[in-house]
Amino acid sequence: MSGPGPKWVRVSVLLAVLVGVVLWGWGRQRTRAQRLAWDRTLRVAVVLITRDEVPAPVREAWREGVGQLEDWVGREAARYRTDLGARPISFELEGPVNAGTVRFEEPEQGLWARLLQARRLARELAEVDRAAGVVPREWDARIYVLLEDGVDGQRLVEGMGEEGGVVGLVRAPREDTEVTLELTAVVHEFFHCLGVKDAYDAEGHARVPEGLVEPERRPLYPQDAAEVMVGEVPLGEAEGRLPGSLDEVGIGPATARALRWTE
Template identity: 25%
Template sequence: MFKALRILILLGILLAVAMTTLVGRWQAQSWKRPQVVTLYPINASGDAATDFYLERLDAAAFAGLAPYFQHEAARYGVSLSEPMRIVLGSRVRVAPPAVPRDAGPLSAISWSLRMRWWAWRQTPPSSPVPDVKLFLMYHPPDFAGALPHSIGLEKGRLGLVHLFASKAQQAQNEVVIAHEALHTFGATDKYDPSTLAPLFPEGFAEPRQEPRYPQTAAELMAGRIPVREGELRIPSALGETVVGPATAVEIGWVK
């Protein structure tokens, strides 16, 4: 009897989580009101230079995000004057759970659950209440090697975004933030993970262009501008990116 009751309680919890996820997805993709995307800076390396940068970080560093989403959404007929409201939240002082090196599904699920628990515990109070939480992991400008891979989760509607703590990198930082933000709305990557090359046609900003190369912009979820076959360029700012039709469908801009 007790075992059956425990199973019923567990099923009830799973059903509640599933319903919450479905309702959240519907609300996110209905675009009936602005979606609040709150940014929480974190000093990922713990160094003094990054701390100096974060102490002076303000909303101006992210001023291009809201107008970009408004412009791109309007191209698909979204009538909201502010599809996404970008809010700079307070700094977070506790590091998030480390991303597992094992790429298996069980490790990914375990990390996702721990990340969501950590976000619930560590997120500072913010007004307005966020629909999406992006934790910005800042690294010093002289960081050796490539930055860790950023992650955006539709389930839980949060992201872990790795960035450079440099004014010179703020425009490119906005590109990474925008990319991960759209993951939380259901957008998928549009590039080959082994080569980082944009997939054709969905990963090209102008797939019907003749000749195909050089492209002059990147599809946001592809993240690279194909200059010629085998040659890619990282966009320098959001102005060199577009939200393509396949992504617009995934996030609900096109029904």
């Protein structure tokens, strides 16, 4: 991402460490197909995890932000389909839960190492679920948000999502009350759970056309909004800035097709 200012590192790797490789593949395809039928409101738990006290203004920012995220999804869905209702997705905030042992790491190399990592992470998240009163079978997906202190003053938001699965992970600053990037990361990782793929290049910039909200725009740049599977408002080729609010985040035609909101 070019230019000065806050940094949002997008990881969004497949969390094969959570699923035991291909053993659950058929079941995941079936679960994904059921969710993409859009015949009911999908329920997503957004579970805040912390190692330290979360300031009250931050908790309030998250509470308000999750409500805004529901409204945003409803508006974006209505641009493509009129039969989904005002709340195609319900995001419900849980926590914060104090869970000092939880570690979000990139997948290990090698099958055995991944399986051991999967077992550890599954055990840690099960403890989080119990503490938060979250029953996994009652949710279409759970997005766990680890709130922690920043590094060297940087505003770092990163995430990992299980493609076609039920779990996403996000790391975010603990004292941040401007949570646009965090909310974008939450829905980004949930869309991974629905099978939607990233739409940015190796440098984090939007790929054309799938990484644009308005790929038919002329002139093409600057775009007005960041595609949710990119997270950057394109200002030119290989150039962009972070969105300042959810009003500057959108769902482009490629993502809408992957969500089965269009033919």
